[in-house]
Amino acid sequence: MLDTKIKTFLTLVEVESYTKTAELLHLTQPAVSHQIKQLENDYKIKIFYKTGRTFSLTDEGKVLLRYAKQAASIEENTRYALDDMRHNISRLNIGMTATAEENMLPQVMAEYCNIHSRTKVSIETGTLESLRARLQSYEIDLAIVGGFIADDDLTTVKIDTDYLNLVVSPVNPLALEQSVSLERLKEEKFILRPIASATRLQFENFLNYNGETVKNYNVMMEIDNVPIIKELVYNNQGVTVMSLRACLLEQIAGKLVVVPIDAPFKMVRELNIIYRNDYRFPEVPDEIRRLYLKLKKESEATYSI
Numbered sequence: 001m002l003d004t005k006i007k008t009f010l011t012l013v014e015v016e017s018y019t020k021t022a023e024l025l026h027l028t029q030p031a032v033s034h035q036i037k038q039l040e041n042d043y044k045i046k047i048f049y050k051t052g053r054t055f056s057l058t059d060e061g062k063v064l065l066r067y068a069k070q071a072a073s074i075e076e077n078t079r080y081a082l083d084d085m086r087h088n089i090s091r092l093n094i095g096m097t098a099t100a101e102e103n104m105l106p107q108v109m110a111e112y113c114n115i116h117s118r119t120k121v122s123i124e125t126g127t128l129e130s131l132r133a134r135l136q137s138y139e140i141d142l143a144i145v146g147g148f149i150a151d152d153d154l155t156t157v158k159i160d161t162d163y164l165n166l167v168v169s170p171v172n173p174l175a176l177e178q179s180v181s182l183e184r185l186k187e188e189k190f191i192l193r194p195i196a197s198a199t200r201l202q203f204e205n206f207l208n209y210n211g212e213t214v215k216n217y218n219v220m221m222e223i224d225n226v227p228i229i230k231e232l233v234y235n236n237q238g239v240t241v242m243s244l245r246a247c248l249l250e251q252i253a254g255k256l257v258v259v260p261i262d263a264p265f266k267m268v269r270e271l272n273i274i275y276r277n278d279y280r281f282p283e284v285p286d287e288i289r290r291l292y293l294k295l296k297k298e299s300e301a302t303y304s305i
Helices: 004-015 018-025 027-043 059-086 105-115 128-136 198-209 228-235 247-252 283-303
Strands: 047-053 054-057 092-094 119-125 142-146 154-168 189-192 219-221 240-243 257-259 268-276
Touching: 004 018, 004 027, 004 059, 018 027, 027 059, 027 128, 054 059, 092 128, 105 119, 105 283, 119 240, 128 142, 128 268, 142 283, 154 198, 154 228, 154 247, 154 283, 189 198, 189 228, 189 240, 198 240, 228 240, 228 247, 247 257, 268 283
Parallel strands: 092 119, 092 142, 189 219
Antiparallel strands: 047 054, 142 268, 154 240, 154 257, 154 268
């Protein structure tokens, strides 16, 4: 069972108030302060810097927070696992980057659930960095990402290779071009994913490799929602950069047009399944990969890709 002092610490960090922490945990405020002091004595550290009525984590406090979150996740997963065992149910928590979520993966996981009817699958979306943190804290079992997470404690299974391209509305003059130069793109208005996203990071790296910088382009809007970006581009409110498969159905329907960017370096991106080295069921990502390749082949046959 998770130490009550750790629960108090996690709640205090989340709500940033001793008074509210006391209310949520049905404690007195002095009791909250006492538990934090006990933690500091237990670990011989100072957890918070205090300035007036505000406080912030020390470096030692940040380390404690990381492992406290991990301990809380392990306890929660243990309770789920024991309850699932009693009901003969297994549980799979998956994190995806937004582009991976648009890349046939939800259909793959639905197929996985149909095959394993006693498995409950939970899917959440995040950036590469947030998914790395959730893997390390045992909050998720697998991450399926467009891109790569470099970490010696994680194992990577490559499931596909995709390409980032310029995506425009059918009424945009660029839709008639075979390719477009980086110089010409300086005349366009870009609607991009946020800086922390894998797609944005790769686009900026691509520009740097080709002697450019994103500051030379008109990024008029940043949105962390792929469907909204597609809709805005379809209405010719701007152009975007997106993986080929993330907008496949829109291409087939004639709603979006993919235009290659004419540059020496291309935007090649891997689609990967990533899990901790100590994950006990490595056959699960292998099966997800097989299902993905099966559905991809069926999709290519259906749409004659």
